[in-house]
Each structure stands twice: as structure tokens, then as C-alpha cells.
Amino acid sequence: MDQKCGRAMARLMRAVKAGAVLLFSVVAGCESLLTRPGLYGTVTVTAARRSGEPIAGAPLVLYTGQRPMGYGTTDSTGAYTFLDVPEGVYGVYATVPSGYARPEELYAVAPPSDVVQNLRVVGGATRTARFEFLKRGPGSIAVQVSEPGGVPVPDTRVLLFSPRGVVREANTDRDGRVMFGGVPFGNYGVFAERPLIYVDSGETTLPARDGLIIEAGSSEQALFTFEKCLGSITASVRDQFGVVVPGAGFLLYSGAGTLGEYPLTGDRLQISALRCGEYGIRVRLPRGFSATEGRGVTFVDGLRLRRGRALQASLTVRRIASATMRIRVVDQTDAPVSGVRTVLYTSDGIVRDARTDAAGQLVFTDILVDGEYGVRVVNPTGYVVEEGRGRTFEDGIRLRDGETRAYTFRFTRP
Secondary structure, eight states: OOHHHHHHHHHHHHHHHTTOOOOGGGGTTOGGGSSSTTOEEEEEEEEEOTTOOBOOOOEEEEEETTEEEEEEEOOTTSEEEEEEEESEEEEEEEOOOTTEEOGGGTSOOSSOTTEEEEEEEOTTOEEEEEEEOEEOSOEEEEEEEEOTTSOBOOSOEEEEEETTEEEEEEEOOTTSEEEEEEEOSEEEEEEEOOOGGGOOTTOOSSOEEEEEEEOTTOEEEEEEEOOOOEEEEEEEEEOTTSOBOTTOEEEEEETTEEEEEEEOOSSOEEEEEEESEEEEEEEEOOTTEEOOSSBTTTEEEEEEEOTTOEEEEEEEOEEOOEEEEEEEEEOTTSOBOOSOEEEEEETTEEEEEEEOOTTSEEEEEEEESSSEEEEEEOOOTTOBOOOSBTTTEEEEEEOOTTOEEEEEEEOBOO
8 A cells, every 4th residue: 555545544544433424535546445446426315204204313324345434414304425435335324313213113124224235336326225214203093984985984983002902992973083193103003893784794893904103293094994784685475376475474584583574565575775694584374375384485594695685585385275155135026235244254253244235245255165164144224034044144165166156145124
């Protein structure tokens, strides 16, 4: 090493020991100690927060291999530039300023956040290194719970948690919002307890938004979108000939019990806007139909309703054979007698109770042919008749399927 180069290196070492900024131009003449002597580049370093706000006062060290090559400190713009850097491969180390923290304190970072390596400097070019640190201090977390169309979901329980557990709890307001203010520096998450009407099979009732990094003055958001879990069930009941059963009704039930009773007014029943879950449908048959108790006949269960699904329940029952009875009431001149009370009965009691029309007639339809009947007319005011079979009543009547049986009763007007 010549005398001039020795003096330059001595000045360099004194500057390094004193903490001064390294001026590579001091040793520009010591080409035997540098890679590609005479060719220099620039390294610009910036330090900032996640928001982009600059960080001033961050101490920096430029090095190559194990050797420090320069020192600096970021200014008010969060930047510092190393000038006249000889060609080669460099790294920059940044010391975290007071009041700040490395991101590693709150979440995983690779490589370390305070080191930038493998900066290949070439003559006449500028290389950059950027550091990002967190500022210690409190911030806030805003939570919004809405339906897909933006309709707010009020009164939803919201839990703020950290790695140590739940730290706060609140319910959303009428706008579906919760604001957690003054949240200390740290890594947080939020649970929102999904109301049951928004829960489909396999969905968690407590979805979370985590990785909410709180530093000084920061404002994080946690958005939840809950879609109502609704579907529909369509039910129909037909006889053995495929004909809709008029007058049938349905019971809708779940494990909690009966949820409602619905009449069949058309060829099918549709129950809409049902909450997701498991249901069953049971038919209530009108007179003239029968069924053997069983799944697919009198009920359908295990109807698991999912979001947006439309389930169908079809039941088949048996139409019982029936007949028709025509009653005619006249006087001794064959003139019709109207308003005569007429009762159709069995041994168990009255089956039908009606009065003759203006033509003195009455028709009983859909009489089941599964038993023995009787019919009686009540003597109207102003008429006389001797009590007896064939005069005021007929009994022991057995009907056949599809038969129309006619009876005439004659009264005498004095």
C-alpha cells in the first residue's frame, strides 16, 4: 500500500470510529482495495410506515461481506442516499428508531425486516432499499356486518381478540356497525356471531377476520357479509289414480314440533322463505280418503333445506269408494215440500244434516261405502205422516261404489 493510500485509509478508519458518514471519494485513489476501481454507483434507502408515512432518524449501515462501508440516518423525508459506492454486492442494516417496532413483533416476516441484502451496485446506477416499521401506539378497528345487498345486520355480537384471548365485546348498532377505539398496539382479530337465520349446514356460527395490525393512529376494518339461509318446500298429495286430493291439508314440523298448518288450495302447496334446517311434512286427509301410516304415504321427513334450495314432498293416498243418495219429499199431490230437515246417520251418529230445496230435493254426495246408513226426515210443520220405515225413515242401507240411491218420502197436508 503506497503512502497516499495509507493516509486515506487512516482517515477512513478515524471517520468510522467517530460515527461519521463514509465518503467513498476519500478512498477513490485506493483502487487496489476496491472491486472494479473507478466505477461507482448510488444506494438510496427509505424508511416508512405501512401507511407510507416517512420515518426520520433511522440509523443505517451500508456493508459488504463483514465490512461496514458507510453510515447514515434517514432525514425528515425518511430517506438517505449513499453516494460514490464502488461496484459490488452490498447490504443495508437499519436500526429501529425509538417509538417504533419491527413487524416481526406482531407477525411473521421473512427475511428480517431490518436488513436488505444482495444489492448489486454497478457504475452510474442507483439501487434502492426500503424498510418498513410499525409505530407503537393505539389505533381503532371498525366492524361492519351486512347482507349481500348492503342491508345492515343489527344486534350481532362481535368479539375483539388478540393472541391472549377475547379483549372486548359489543353488538352491532342499527347500521350493522361496531367501532373499537383506543386499541393498544398489537395483532388482533374479530369474531362476528352469525345469527341462526344466516347459518347454512357446514357453516361456522363464528366466522373471523384476523391479522388486523394496530399501530399508532391506524384504522383497520373488518367486513362480514351474511346471506340469509332460506329455501322452500313444495308438497302435493294425490290419490291412487293420480288425482289431486281436494280439501287436504299439511302439517309442517321440525325437531322442535309443529311449525304450522297449511290447506291445499290448488294442485300443490308451496311454503316459501323457510329457514335452513331439517323438516317434515304430514298430510291431513279429508273424508273419503285413507292411507296406511308410513313414510311417503302420510308423511315425508328428513327434508334437509339448504340456502336457495327448493325441496319437494309428494304423497300418495287411497280414495275410498263412495256413493250418492238422492232424497225427494212431496205431499199427497206430488207437490214438492221444501225446507224439510233430513239427516243421514250411522250407528256412530249423524253424518249429514241438511234441508230440501225449493224442488223438495236433497243430494248427499261422497258417502263412504264402508258401513251401514240410515236416513230420516223430520215432519215439517203443517204436514202429517205416520212414523215408520219407508214413511219417515229408511235404515239398514248399504251402498256400492259409484251407486246413486234415491228415496222419496210423502207427507200429507191436512
